[in-house]
Amino acid sequence: MLRVVKPKNARSKRAMEAREPKEVEDARTAIFVKGTHTGEVVTKVMKELMSLKRPDAISFSKKNPVRPFEDASSLEFWAAKNDASFFIVGQSTKKRPNGMTFVRTFDGKVLDMCEVGVDKFVSMTEFKTPKAAPGHKPLMHFASELFDTHPRFIQLKSMLMDLFNGEVLEQIHLAGLEHVISVTLGPTPPSLNVATADADSTKDLPPVHIRAYTTRLLASGVRIPRVELTPMGPSLDLTLRRHQAADPEMWKLAMKRPKLRKQDVEKGLGKKRKNLAVDEMGDLRGRVHVAKQDLSRLQTRKMKGLKKGFGEEEGDESAGEEEGEEDANPKRKRVKSG
Numbered sequence: 001m002l003r004v005v006k007p008k009n010a011r012s013k014r015a016m017e018a019r020e021p022k023e024v025e026d027a028r029t030a031i032f033v034k035g036t037h038t039g040e041v042v043t044k045v046m047k048e049l050m051s052l053k054r055p056d057a058i059s060f061s062k063k064n065p066v067r068p069f070e071d072a073s074s075l076e077f078w079a080a081k082n083d084a085s086f087f088i089v090g091q092s093t094k095k096r097p098n099g100m101t102f103v104r105t106f107d108g109k110v111l112d113m114c115e116v117g118v119d120k121f122v123s124m125t126e127f128k129t130p131k132a133a134p135g136h137k138p139l140m141h142f143a144s145e146l147f148d149t150h151p152r153f154i155q156l157k158s159m160l161m162d163l164f165n166g167e168v169l170e171q172i173h174l175a176g177l178e179h180v181i182s183v184t185l186g187p188t189p190p191s192l193n194v195a196t197a198d199a200d201s202t203k204d205l206p207p208v209h210i211r212a213y214t215t216r217l218l219a220s221g222v223r224i225p226r227v228e229l230t231p232m233g234p235s236l237d238l239t240l241r242r243h244q245a246a247d248p249e250m251w252k253l254a255m256k257r258p259k260l261r262k263q264d265v266e267k268g269l270g271k272k273r274k275n276l277a278v279d280e281m282g283d284l285r286g287r288v289h290v291a292k293q294d295l296s297r298l299q300t301r302k303m304k305g306l307k308k309g310f311g312e313e314e315g316d317e318s319a320g321e322e323e324g325e326e327d328a329n330p331k332r333k334r335v336k337s338g
Contacts, residue, residue, distance in 0.1 A: 035091030124233035
């Protein structure tokens with residue numbers, strides 16, 4: 001029997017409700033953890049990734065003996081305590097120098113992991129250009145077909161999307177897109193066959209290039225402005241190393257979607273409903289089918305003017321009465337002034 005935790009006061013009740021599952025999830029909180037030996041390069045990389053993730057980022061200043069691939073109990077404890085679902089663990093050893101491990105959790109348990117190595121790093125301070133404001137949602141760009149076909153790059157794309165995605169928005173203002181994060185791959189070797197790719201092998205995998213740019217909206221003479229990209233940093237070159245795939249049953253639960261709300265179904269996001277459609281402006285249009293009606297039996301207001309033949313008979317009598325009145329009272333005639 002599961003233990004039911006009851007809140008003791010209103011504050012703890014609000015905290016428990018905030019951690020309950022939601023139809024639209026909040027932005028993922030990422031925790032940056034330093035290992036026993038981090039190194040200068042990994043420390044700077046984690047610091048600048050955290051600046052892109054803010055305000056949904058937590059940094060552990062102390063060093064921790066964490067080995068995610070061997071024992072992930074510490075990460076699960078920190079995830080439950082801080083209500084976080086993403087970790088970036090920095091560790092530099094002789095065998096795997098300048099390494100970072102992306103860890104994603106679900107329901108307080110580790111879902112999957114991916115380790116990368118930092119080959120090249122250029123800091124933000126090297127780019128003397130304007131920077132994006134913290135907290136703005138970036139535009140993510142993935143430029144390679146391997147992000148949709150190869151299992152290792154599919155996992156990396158999913159993790160980077162969860163790391164930088166932020167809150168789910170229904171509408172985006174063009175002026176609110178201040179920076180773009182572009183993720184590209186190096187030249188794909190001919191020996192890498194997508195059809196027979198081994199997910200556990202890192203041989204011949206192309207390097208990953210991550211670049212960040214700020215946007216400038218310039219006049220173009222039309223309604224859509226011309227967009228210019230200016231490098232703002234950081235600049236990262238990564239190579240894929242170890243990884244741990246998600247358990248199929250846990251992955252199925254993590255990807256399960258709740259039933260759509262009535263408002264979403266009416267907007268056309270759910271199953272298609274008969275005789276209902278959403279136009280280009282987002283308005284719900286409905287078509288009503290009515291049986292053929294006999295308008296001769298339609299009940300209207302009882303007015304004399306609507307009676308059959310009323311205008312012809314009474315019109316002649318009224319005209320005769322008016323003529324008689326004019327002859328009987330000639331003094332009432334208006335005399336035109338000459």
